[in-house]
Amino acid sequence: MLVEPTKKRSRIREKNEEVILKAAEIIFAQRGFGAATTHEIAQAAKMPKANLHYYFNTKEALYVHVLENILETWLSAAHDFDENHDPASALENYIRTKIELSRTNPYASKIFAKEIISGAPYLETHLRKVINPWINAKAKIINDWIEQGKMAQVDARHLFFLIWSMTQTYADFSIQMSIVLDKNKLDKTDYETAANLIIKMVFAVCGLK
Amino acid sequence: MLVEPTKKRSRIREKNEEVILKAAEIIFAQRGFGAATTHEIAQAAKMPKANLHYYFNTKEALYVHVLENILETWLSAAHDFDENHDPASALENYIRTKIELSRTNPYASKIFAKEIISGAPYLETHLRKVINPWINAKAKIINDWIEQGKMAQVDARHLFFLIWSMTQTYADFSIQMSIVLDKNKLDKTDYETAANLIIKMVFAVCGLK
DNA sequence: GTCTATACTGGGATAGAC
């Protein structure tokens, strides 16, 4: 009688990998890939450094896992920007979702930002394969809306560049903002003020509402 | 008869420090402080690593010099945003200057961005001392304009957060943009499109023009 | 699966000849 092979990854592996990924996210956000140390990540995960290498062979493999998780969150956030909505509700939903992501998921945004600023060494392939088709589809939707007279003429790609920058800056540059606003941490009101202001600007330039 | 003391820094020191600072800017922008290596900076400056340490004792000292240069450029760019202008020309000038800085000075923007995203470990003091007073003065000018009925009610600080993000994203995220726009490098037209779109959005939300 | 000890490498910094 054969021993049952482990068909699924063990419970304990599942759990530990999650702890490591969560710790890694924080350290990679603070330091970037190159400056992060496995020692510091291990400390944050409250386990010896050797265990990191047991679950993720190399620092690079760990980083790539973290990046992939981020992209997943990213893309699932963009689900209801489609041609079944009107421009106003599609854009408002999208902006509010992105701001909410910046509030609840600042580390992901920071890692992504550093990766792009560095020249996207680990992400360029993904960008070309995944994000490019995504934005092309969205740009087509916007251009259709423009043709149908539902919104004003606007460069769809540059509009997305600006929406991305305005929403993500509330994660990436939050330290600068708390210094300027003289508070320890941005609160929910700040994110609402931001969302409303961004929506107002985008609506105005799109001739909406 | 005494030997004339070297009253000014030698010509050759002047020259070499400049070469090193220029090389360091590029490498720090790509890698961030922690991941940059003095070896790589020395290569970019076409001199042996030891010479770096001769001119700048430590990597940290070199980084701080680079940061200080950036802040200087930054602040001098904001000179003509004052109460002697009308809101429209002040804002338009400021946005065009910032976009032009992103185009001509992308490394500075990237180093600054990574420093802030990392939690501003080397810049927090400067931010509190220099940039905070700056934005408070500008916010006061804007609030005066609002009181005088020259522009619509708007949160001045958040308006600056958004202008900074929209203009600097054309330096920091230019790699992502060239992928999306399917070109090797952004050209002058892209920066003009950006400036015009940003100005349009800002004017709309401020009730200008 | 966990952990200590350690091998090995790369990088910051310096000594000292030129």
Added chain:
DNA sequence: GTCTATCCCAGTATAGAC
């Protein structure tokens, strides 16, 4: 002022006991 050789530590990764 320049440069080679080198010191030394920090960091990735692994061996091997438990």
